[in-house]
Amino acid sequence: MAFFQSTFWFLILIGVMILIHELGHFWAARFFDVRVDTFSFGFGPRLFGFRRGETDYRVSAVFFLGGFVKMAGELPGDENANDPRGFLAKPRWQRLIIVLAGPIMNVVLAVGLLTGLYMVKFQKVVDADSGAVIGSVAANTPAAKAGIQEGDRIVKLDGKRDPTWDDIILKEIENASRPMHLVIQRTGLNASEFDATVTPVLDERSGAGSAGWSEKGEVQLGPVTAGMPAEKVGLQQGDLILNAAGHPIHATVRFHEVIRGSGGKPVAIEFQRNGKPMQVTVQPVWSGADGQPRWVIGAFVEPKLNIVTTRLSLPGALRQSVQENVRSAGLIFQVLEGIIERRISAKLLDGPVRIAQMSGLAAKQGPSAFIMLMSMVSLNLAVVNLMPLPILDGGSVVMLIIEMVMRRDLSLSVKEAVFKVGFVFIMMLVAFVLYNDITKILPAG
Numbered sequence: 001m002a003f004f005q006s007t008f009w010f011l012i013l014i015g016v017m018i019l020i021h022e023l024g025h026f027w028a029a030r031f032f033d034v035r036v037d038t039f040s041f042g043f044g045p046r047l048f049g050f051r052r053g054e055t056d057y058r059v060s061a062v063f064f065l066g067g068f069v070k071m072a073g074e075l076p077g078d079e080n081a082n083d084p085r086g087f088l089a090k091p092r093w094q095r096l097i098i099v100l101a102g103p104i105m106n107v108v109l110a111v112g113l114l115t116g117l118y119m120v121k122f123q124k125v126v127d128a129d130s131g132a133v134i135g136s137v138a139a140n141t142p143a144a145k146a147g148i149q150e151g152d153r154i155v156k157l158d159g160k161r162d163p164t165w166d167d168i169i170l171k172e173i174e175n176a177s178r179p180m181h182l183v184i185q186r187t188g189l190n191a192s193e194f195d196a197t198v199t200p201v202l203d204e205r206s207g208a209g210s211a212g213w214s215e216k217g218e219v220q221l222g223p224v225t226a227g228m229p230a231e232k233v234g235l236q237q238g239d240l241i242l243n244a245a246g247h248p249i250h251a252t253v254r255f256h257e258v259i260r261g262s263g264g265k266p267v268a269i270e271f272q273r274n275g276k277p278m279q280v281t282v283q284p285v286w287s288g289a290d291g292q293p294r295w296v297i298g299a300f301v302e303p304k305l306n307i308v309t310t311r312l313s314l315p316g317a318l319r320q321s322v323q324e325n326v327r328s329a330g331l332i333f334q335v336l337e338g339i340i341e342r343r344i345s346a347k348l349l350d351g352p353v354r355i356a357q358m359s360g361l362a363a364k365q366g367p368s369a370f371i372m373l374m375s376m377v378s379l380n381l382a383v384v385n386l387m388p389l390p391i392l393d394g395g396s397v398v399m400l401i402i403e404m405v406m407r408r409d410l411s412l413s414v415k416e417a418v419f420k421v422g423f424v425f426i427m428m429l430v431a432f433v434l435y436n437d438i439t440k441i442l443p444a445g
Contacts, residue, residue, distance in 0.1 A: 009363040018067045028101035034085060038058065072087065102393055106382035142211045155183050174344055175209050178343060217304065222301060227298075245267045251303075252301045264283075
């Protein structure tokens with residue numbers, strides 16, 4: 001059932017993305033009076049559709065990898081190459097706009113979705129303990145080897161004063177094998193401020209850099225599995241975890257470490273429910289239900305966030321949406337740069353299988369989560385399509401700019417060679433991300 005739900009919501013999400021993208025090309029082509037022969041949702045053989053005017057609107061067999069708008073005279077040598085309403089008959093600046101219209105529409109959709117959402121529901125996390133305070137440091141990790149301890153505050157990161165955890169996580173992800181220079185503030189009996197250097201290691205499974213630390217915050221129980229030890233001793237979703245086996249819990253990672261390191265011995269857990277302190281002793285059980293055998297109690301844990309919910313005016317929502325999308329676009333480019341420079345593994349990339357999983361999860365969480373995911377995917381689609389690779393819109397933009405500089409069209413043989421190389425590259429990329437998605441959902445080891 002979960003598979004079919006994820007597939008359904010994935011088709012909804014990707015369908016909107018493809019439709020909006022191709023409508024951008026279609027509307028721009030029609031605006032400049034270019035004849036559009038085909039508007040296809042998907043690639044390959046035609047499954048069904050209808051003809052209206054001079055355009056065949058259809059759904060094709062491979063509908064989950066994109067779509068296309070076929071314009072008359074789009075390629076030199078085709079039967080409509082000399083058509084005055086053909087694509088190549090139009091000035092290059094018009095062709096450039098037609099090519100850019102698809103990604104631009106995806107950017108417009110990303111901004112529009114968040115703007116509409118923020119006008120109805122805008123959530124902001126209020127940090128009760130301002131500053132980047134560390135809640136957990138795993139043993140034998142780069143952070144631990146640098147002498148960083150739980151409770152330390154990162155006051156400077158690579159020259160930036162008072163970084164947020166978003167800043168730190170981004171640096172950590174993209175700086176595998178590259179040192180991060182920190183200034184650490186330590187409170188308590190050994191109060192001091194000192195310099196530290198942390199060099200994240202590459203996590204082979206996720207493909208990102210990892211320093212081994214976690215943000216300090218309150219930890220609460222998520223869903224509790226029926227029939228498992230947590231439920232049997234009375235633990236409930238929403239309980240605030242204070243202490244486990246004598247260890248204060250300020251990060252979800254720390255709680256997992258305590259349970260998995262229990263060796264099957266009973267674990268005393270102190271928690272708070274409705275402001276009232278309580279304590280239970282839970283007996284972990286050995287489980288390998290997800291392919292990773294370990295001691296568990298049958299309960300998820302998650303950070304407890306102090307969230308303020310409000311509504312923004314149209315100007316405020318638009319401003320916030322633009323800021324969020326600019327920040328996200330910058331993050332995408334930084335990740336791509338890290339992959340090219342081999343500081344980040346390409347395993348970090350997600351393909352259709354992972355997006356389908358995320359679609360199903362977001363749909364379960366509600367409309368807000370699904371709209372935010374749709375906005376993120378739309379922005380990603382725009383950025384990826386603008387990459388200067390053959391077949392992608394970015395590759396067409398590069399060729400048009402070259403032709404504008406040369407003041408003549410590239411030869412048919414050159415364009416055919418570029419198309420063939422691009423097609424092979426894209427097929428290899430699709431195969432890689434599919435393989436990458438599958439390895440992520442399979443058990444480790």
